[in-house]
Amino acid sequence: MTRLLVTVPQAADLLAISRSKLYELINSGAVVSVRIDGSRRVPVSALNDYIDRLTEQERAA
Known part of the structure; x- marks a missing residue:
């Protein structure tokens, strides 16, 4: 089964960005x-x- 939700660290890893950058985006x-x-x-x-x-x-662009 595919996950529908991920933790912030997991999401940051998936986007290849830092956790703090993801919090900024959130x-x-x-x-x-x-x-x-x-x-x-x-x-x-x-x-x-x-x-x-x-x-x-x-x-x-």
């Missing part, structure tokens, strides 16, 4: 996250959406 609203009983999780779909937006911006 705080700015660029990447969506959820809290479950005090634990921050990032939907894998939010990572895909973020990558899609970056790709579209690159194509438009």
